[in-house]
Amino acid sequence: MRYAETGFNLEVDLTRKNIVRVQSDPRDTELYLGGLGTNAKILWDRVPPEVDAFSPDNLLIFGAGLLCGTPATGCNRTIVSTISPQTKLMAFSMMGGFWAPELKYAGYDKVILRGKSPDLVYLWIHNDKVEIRDASHLAGKGSNETAQILRKELNQPKAQVVSIGLAGENRVYYASIEQGRSSASRGGIGAVMGDKKVKAIVVRGTGDINVAKPVEYLEQCNEVLEYIKWREDNPIPGVIPIFAVLGSPQEMAIHDEKWHTENFSWGNARLRRKDFWTEEVEKEWYDTLESARTRLISCYNCPLKCGATLSLPGLPTYMMKCFSKLTYTMATMSNLEFGLTIAQRATEHGLDGYSTPQVMAFALELYENGILTDDDMPGLPADNEEKFYWLLDQIVNRQGIGDALANGTYWAAKEIGKGAEEYAHNNIKKHEQLPLKLGMLNPIYYLMYCTGEKINITQIEGQFPQAPFPKREHREKFVKDWFQVPDDRFKQYFLDWELRGENSMPFYPTVPMVCDIVDWMERMHYIDDALGVCTGLSSFHLKPPYHIHNFPKFISAGAGIDMDEAKLTQATNRYRTLVRAINIRRGMRRKDERPPEDHWKKRFPELEAELLDAYYELKGWNKEGIPTQASLAELGLDYVSKDFIQRGIYADSESALSKEAPAENDQE
Ligand code: SF4
Numbered sequence: 184m185r186y187a188e189t190g191f192n193l194e195v196d197l198t199r200k201n202i203v204r205v206q207s208d209p210r211d212t213e214l215y216l217g218g219l220g221t222n223a224k225i226l227w228d229r230v231p232p233e234v235d236a237f238s239p240d241n242l243l244i245f246g247a248g249l250l251c252g253t254p255a256t257g258c259n260r261t262i263v264s265t266i267s268p269q270t271k272l273m274a275f276s277m278m279g280g281f282w283a284p285e286l287k288y289a290g291y292d293k294v295i296l297r298g299k300s301p302d303l304v305y306l307w308i309h310n311d312k313v314e315i316r317d318a319s320h321l322a323g324k325g326s327n328e329t330a331q332i333l334r335k336e337l338n339q340p341k342a343q344v345v346s347i348g349l350a351g352e353n354r355v356y357y358a359s360i361e362q363g364r365s366s367a368s369r370g371g372i373g374a375v376m377g378d379k380k381v382k383a384i385v386v387r388g389t390g391d392i393n394v395a396k397p398v399e400y401l402e403q404c405n406e407v408l409e410y411i412k413w414r415e416d417n418p419i420p421g422v423i424p425i426f427a428v429l430g431s432p433q434e435m436a437i438h439d440e441k442w443h444t445e446n447f448s449w450g451n452a453r454l455r456r457k458d459f460w461t462e463e464v465e466k467e468w469y470d471t472l473e474s475a476r477t478r479l480i481s482c483y484n485c486p487l488k489c490g491a492t493l494s495l496p497g498l499p500t501y502m503m504k505c506f507s508k509l510t511y512t513m514a515t516m517s518n519l520e521f522g523l524t525i526a527q528r529a530t531e532h533g534l535d536g537y538s539t540p541q542v543m544a545f546a547l548e549l550y551e552n553g554i555l556t557d558d559d560m561p562g563l564p565a566d567n568e569e570k571f572y573w574l575l576d577q578i579v580n581r582q583g584i585g586d587a588l589a590n591g592t593y594w595a596a597k598e599i600g601k602g603a604e605e606y607a608h609n610n611i612k613k614h615e616q617l618p619l620k621l622g623m624l625n626p627i628y629y630l631m632y633c634t635g636e637k638i639n640i641t642q643i644e645g646q647f648p649q650a651p652f653p654k655r656e657h658r659e660k661f662v663k664d665w666f667q668v669p670d671d672r673f674k675q676y677f678l679d680w681e682l683r684g685e686n687s688m689p690f691y692p693t694v695p696m697v698c699d700i701v702d703w704m705e706r707m708h709y710i711d712d713a714l715g716v717c718t719g720l721s722s723f724h725l726k727p728p729y730h731i732h733n734f735p736k737f738i739s740a741g742a743g744i745d746m747d748e749a750k751l752t753q754a755t756n757r758y759r760t761l762v763r764a765i766n767i768r769r770g771m772r773r774k775d776e777r778p779p780e781d782h783w784k785k786r787f788p789e790l791e792a793e794l795l796d797a798y799y800e801l802k803g804w805n806k807e808g809i810p811t812q813a814s815l816a817e818l819g820l821d822y823v824s825k826d827f828i829q830r831g832i833y834a835d836s837e838s839a840l841s842k843e844a845p846a847e848n849d850q851e
Pocket of ligand 1: 257259280430431481485486487488489718719720
């Protein structure tokens with residue numbers, strides 16, 4: 184008997200229109216857990232580096248986390264993994280909502296798509312019955328519209344649907360996969376779904392999931408629920424509101440946007456507006472949100488309400504959560520009403536709410552600086568807000584300049600030339616980042632930005648405070664009930680962290696401490712992504728209900744795998760290293776590991792090099808960021824080093840290390 188997981192994956196060959204239910208190997212679950220971990224193993228085994236994003240041999244894997252569908256609160260994440268058209272590396276993007284538990288109840292842990300359908304299709308999974316069906320009538324339809332049509336056609340109001348919009352169909356590199364209550368947006372995974380000509384996957388499942396030790400498991404679940412309730416009533420004092428409570432940042436419930444609007448950058452991630460948040464703006468934005476928001480909503484099996492349904496005059500209702508509330512407003516330099524209105528259309532098109540506004544603002548910056556001209560943008564309206572609608576339309580249809588812009592700022596700048604690359608200034612590994620421009624280097628964030636392979640800083644950070652508390656007595660109070668730390672040394676790091684003087688940034692926390700902190704934060708995110716736990720109840724928060732001390736109990740009682748903290752750390756290191764190995768095999772090296780060029784004004788090149796060296800060493804990677812043979816052997820990943828040797832990756836890295844500056848390889 185398999186516990187927590189179903190033990191079966193659905194393999195769908197779109198070229199041959201062949202569907203097979205395949206039993207998975209329980210030893211893989213012990214080694215790589217599930218979700219991201221087993222997705223990474225499948226990509227390593229089956230997608231060699233010669234396969235590009237739009238090859239029929241690329242896989243698009245929808246993996247439910249190991250604990251999804253069990254009674255554990257907030258375990259509802261679908262982890263979508265593939266090769267990204269934008270970064271050319273492994274993409275793994277998560278979505279909450281209801282889809283992953285429904286897939287488990289239908290009897291599957293993963294849906295693995297390979298090949299390409301000649302015509303637009305959708306997949307209908309109804310327990311044991313699985314069909315590839317014609318979707319020609321859905322071509323060009325919006326993502327939510329598609330879900331509604333399919334539920335009606337199938338007469339299945341309870342079915343869960345993932346779908347793409349026009350952006351995915353036209354292979355826009357930052358196309359998302361939408362799910363009504365959530366979306367998987369990073370890495371252009373929607374473009375891969377569009378390339379495979381799959382418009383949607385509809386799931387209805389009515390089965391059960393077994394857990395190994397139900398009594399112990401429910402005790403753990405109840406403890407988590409009680410803690411969530413307690414934390415809601417007792418926010419953490421002294422930290423910014425989004426970290427004081429739990430959940431994805433409660434953007435749809437709050438009105439005070441002073442922190443975001445004055446600290447994040449506007450336009451093409453350039454301009455800080457330090458006195459933006461006035462009483463007048465607050466009143467106007469309050470009225471806008473109150474009249475647009477119909478209700479606050481949750482994901483499957485979660486008492487929190489991080490999202491909201493929005494209804495704007497004359498437009499269909501749609502769902503929004505988190506910082507996408509502000510991204511369109513701030514890129515456009517407009518108001519909240521405009522941001523919420525254009526976001527409705529962008530969501531129907533299926534676009535990443537972080538990248539899309541930046542790409543449009545980038546285009547207008549090029550236009551204002553004469554790099555793009557009226558000849559490149561025939562028909563560009565005069566009105567600022569209309570310009571954004573026009574650009575959105577050009578991008579999702581890949582019309583005119585929209586064809587270049589649809590590839591993201593990095594590739595668009597290369598194609599446009601004439602100095603445009605200077606304006607694509609907010610990328611890491613060729614992907615747009617949060618529009619943040621700050622003063623002094625923060626070594627913790629430096630390492631997370633450089634070495635993160637998830638391409639989204641909010642999905643790396645969380646467990647350690649972002650900044651020191653000014654007074655030691657506050658710090659002492661903070662560490663008192665900080666039981667989530669893996670070791671008490673983290674409390675000491677924080678206690679001794681001062682705003683000014685010897686123990687302040689950038690030289691405190693010291694290099695080994697910074698590495699230790701980043702390693703802890705990253706580990707927690709990777710655990711979430713294998714188990715399917717929402718980071719809003721776990722790794723994104725300072726004192727979350729899920730942590731390194733109770734996760735092993737959940738895995739033991741839930742999946743029946745004998746687990747302790749050391750084994751869990753080892754398993755997490757194993758698939759985290761496998762993600763890196765996939766990317767190393769695809770050409771990622773130290774030169775790619777850097778923050779956006781102008782993220783911090785004040786930089787410390789020597790310290791930065793020391794940080795990278797030390798972190799690489801801690802992780803068992805060489806100076807090029809390549810996992811060493813010894814560290815791979817320790818993790819039972821000898822098959823990776825064998826592959827690296829065969830491909831000459833170690834030999835090439837030795838010769839690169841002996842040269843001063845390796846030439847840039849864009850893997851074009
Ligand atoms: S905390 Fe928020 S985002 Fe996370 S599962 Fe609950 S409702 Fe969804």
